[in-house]
Amino acid sequence: MTALRPAPVVELELPRSRARRRSLVISLCLVAAIVVVSVIALGTGAIYVAPLDVARTLLGNGSRVTNYAVLDLRLPRVLIAIAVGAALGMSGVVFQSLSRNPLGSPDIIGFNYGAATGGLLVILVIGGSPAVVSSGALVGGLVTALLVYVLAWQRGVLGMRLVLTGIGVSAILQAVNFYLIVNAGVADVARATVWLTGSLNNLGWPQLWPVVIALVVLVPALLFGVRWLEVLEMGDEVAQGLGVPVERARVYLIVTGTAACAVATAAAGPIAFVALVAPQLAKRLVRSNGAGLLPAAWMGALLVLVADFAAQRVAGGLPVGVATGALGGVYLAWLLWRKP
DSSP states (O other): OOOOOOOOHHHHHHHHHHHHHHHHHHHHHHHHHHHHHHHHHHHOSSSOOOHHHHHHHHTTOOOHHHIIIIIIIIHHHHHHHHHHHHHHHHHHHHHHHHHTOTTOOHHHHTHHHHHHHHHHIIIIIIOOOHHHHHHHHHHHHHHHHHHHHHHHOSSSOOHHHHHHHHHHHHHHHHHHHHHHHHTSOHHHHHHHHHHHHOOOTTOOHHHHHHHHHHHHHHHHHHHHHHHHHHHHTTOHHHHHHTTOOHHHHHHHHHHHHHHHHHHHHHHHOOOOSHHHHHHHHHHHHHTOSSOOHHHHHHHHHHHHHHHHHHHHHTSSSOOHHHHHHHHHHHHHHHHHHHOO
16 A cells, blocks of 8 residues: 655745735835825925925925925824824734624724724813823723723624624724713814814824834734734634634734724824725735734824825825725725626
C-alpha cells in the first residue's frame, strides 16, 4: 500500500503570502494618495501655495507667508484628519470582523453614539475644556461597549446578537442626546451641534497631540489583537480548538476597537460612515477576507482627508461629517444595488 504524503507546506502558504504582498502594495498606494491629497490641501486656500513650495516649507525652507499658511493653519488639520480617519478605519475592521457582518461598524452598533453622549454630557451638563470633552467621549464609548457586551452575552457573544443589541442601545443613546440638546442653553446647543456633526474646524496643534499619543498606544495593541481576530472570524469552536481564549480575546478587541473609535470621536466629533465604509473598500482592493487592519487605516485616513477637502473647498466650509454622511449614503445605495 502506498503511503499518503502530506501536501507541501509551500502550497498552503502561497495564497497568504500573495495576500500579504497585495496588502502591502495597496497600503503603499493609499499612502501615496494620502501624500498627494495632503500636498494639495496644504496649498489650497485664501493663500495659495504651489506644491513645490509646500514641499520646501515642510522641509524647513519656506518663507514667512508659506510657513504661516502651511505649518500654522493647515498642517494640524490635515494631520488630525489622517489620524481620525485611521482610527475609525481600524475600529471598523475590529467590529466588522467580530460581528462577521459588514454592518457591524461602531457607528451602527452604537459605540459612536456612546462617545457622543459622553462628550455631550461634558459640554452641556458638566462644562469643561476640549480636553475634558475628549475624556468624556472616551469614557462614554468604553461604558457603552461594556453595556452592549453585557446585554449581548448569552453563553458567549454572537455576531448578530452584538449588532442587534448595539442598534437598540444606539437608539436609546440618540434619544438621550436629543434630550440633552433640547434642554440646554442656546450657546451650548450651538457648540454641541457643531461637535455632533463631526467637524475639523478650528482644530490646531493642541488638539492633534492627544490623538497622536493615543494612537501610539492603540496601534500596537490592535496589531497584537489581529492574530486573534483572523481566527475568531472562523467561529468560536474553531478558535477554541486552535487555543484562542475566545471571550478574553473578544473583550480585549472590543476595548481596543472602542478606544480607537472614542479617540477619533473625542478629537473631531462623531464622523459618520467612515468606520463602515473604509474596511469594506480596503477589503475589496486587497481581495482578501482577512482582517486588513493597516489597509483599512490608510483607507479611512484618505476618506476623511478627501471628504474634509471637498467640504472646505467645494461645499463652502461644511463640517466633514456632512460630507462623509453623503459618501456613506451613496455607498449603502450602491451596496443595495449590487446585492438585491
